[in-house]
Amino acid sequence: MGVYRAEYIWIDGTQPTQKLRSKTKIVPRGENPPIWAFDGSSTQQATGDKSDCVLEPVTVIPDPIRGGDDKLVLCEVMLVSGQPHPSNTRRASAEMGKKYASFDPWFGIEQEYTFFKGARPLGFPDNGFPAPQGGYYCGVGADEVFGRDVVEAHLDACLKAGIKISGINAEVMPGQWEFQVGPLTAPEIGDQLWLARWLLYRVGENFGVSATLYPKPVRGDWNGAGAHHNFSTNEMRESYDACVAAAEALGTRHALHIENYGFGIEERLTGLHETCSYREFRYGVSDRGASIRIPWQVAKERKGYIEDRRPNANVDPYVSSRLIIETVCGAASAKRSATPAREAVPA
Numbered sequence: 226m227g228v229y230r231a232e233y234i235w236i237d238g239t240q241p242t243q244k245l246r247s248k249t250k251i252v253p254r255g256e257n258p259p260i261w262a263f264d265g266s267s268t269q270q271a272t273g274d275k276s277d278c279v280l281e282p283v284t285v286i287p288d289p290i291r292g293g294d295d296k297l298v299l300c301e302v303m304l305v306s307g308q309p310h311p312s313n314t315r316r317a318s319a320e321m322g323k324k325y326a327s328f329d330p331w332f333g334i335e336q337e338y339t340f341f342k343g344a345r346p347l348g349f350p351d352n353g354f355p356a357p358q359g360g361y362y363c364g365v366g367a368d369e370v371f372g373r374d375v376v377e378a379h380l381d382a383c384l385k386a387g388i389k390i391s392g393i394n395a396e397v398m399p400g401q402w403e404f405q406v407g408p409l410t411a412p413e414i415g416d417q418l419w420l421a422r423w424l425l426y427r428v429g430e431n432f433g434v435s436a437t438l439y440p441k442p443v444r445g446d447w448n449g450a451g452a453h454h455n456f457s458t459n460e461m462r463e464s465y466d467a468c469v470a471a472a473e474a475l476g477t478r479h480a481l482h483i484e485n486y487g488f489g490i491e492e493r494l495t496g497l498h499e500t501c502s503y504r505e506f507r508y509g510v511s512d513r514g515a516s517i518r519i520p521w522q523v524a525k526e527r528k529g530y531i532e533d534r535r536p537n538a539n540v541d542p543y544v545s546s547r548l549i550i551e552t553v554c555g556a557a558s559a560k561r562s563a564t565p566a567r568e569a570v571p572a
Contacts, residue, residue, distance in 0.1 A: 487537025
């Protein structure tokens with residue numbers, strides 16, 4: 226009958242930023258990956274006297290690293306009681322997506338990251354710093370681009386796995402790159418971004434480099450690393466007024482979003498390096514220094530989407546997607562409820 230290898234992947238309880246973990250189970254061919262367990266006392270998710278945590282598969286995709294019939298199995302972490310573990314942020318994202326499904330919310334996330342070789346970013350000299358940022362963004366040539374072989378291998382892996390990856394580009398700092406995932410709704414956007422992150426780390430092992438999502442990997446006059454969220458609802462995709470309303474709604478809960486958009490956000494959102502200060506909220510057309518950017522083509526076509534530029538590279542996409550849906554769709558739903566229904570006109 227044969228077997229296949231299932232790589233169970235989950236998000237641990239490390240604070241302030243959760244990490245990915247994984248381990249392999251051998252499964253009879255033809256059977257779905259079953260519920261499994263792990264030692265939560267080693268992942269900050271349980272105490273030693275009650276160490277068992279449960280892995281419940283939620284997304285299964287081809288394993289592009291091992292190939293063949295092998296699978297990557299993304300799991301929710303559950304308690305032995307059957308309830309979601311406190312570290313499980315996926316469940317709330319799924320519930321919020323279901324609550325506002327009539328708005329058909331879409332996300333496209335731009336995941337920035339930085340390669341490190343040992344203790345220094347890839348492309349940085351052993352002593353001192355490289356030339357100032359300027360030619361690295363979408364650059365070409367061995368003197369300006371570092372890690373392209375890893376990036377291409379990661380892109381291939383994502384495509385083979387069925388990840389909805391939509392692009393890649395070199396970023397503003399040497400060794401800094403970006404990939405984009407989407408459009409997807411919640412919780413699928415979180416599922417695919419976490420899986421793409423796992424593949425990034427795993428592919429990096431083959432090249433002896435590591436990827437970090439820390440929002441300000443190098444102090445000084447260098448751009449940080451974010452995860453800009455492009456977001457739309459069915460109303461926004463038809464109405465510019467709905468795009469403006471979404472931006473304004475996000476401003477009403479700015480502090481809550483900042484608090485949940487990734488550890489170290491104050492290091493990145495300084496008001497410099499294409500950011501708006503975390504202490505301030507503003508939106509504008511084509512403004513990369515705003516909290517929310519409305520793309521120029523959206524303003525021209527009078528419909529489309531908005532870009533939330535505040536989330537860090539290390540944001541939990543389950544948390545951010547839940548908050549954006551709750552804020553934008555919640556405000557739109559309240560507006561619908563407050564609008565009097567038109568009376569029928571007598572024939």
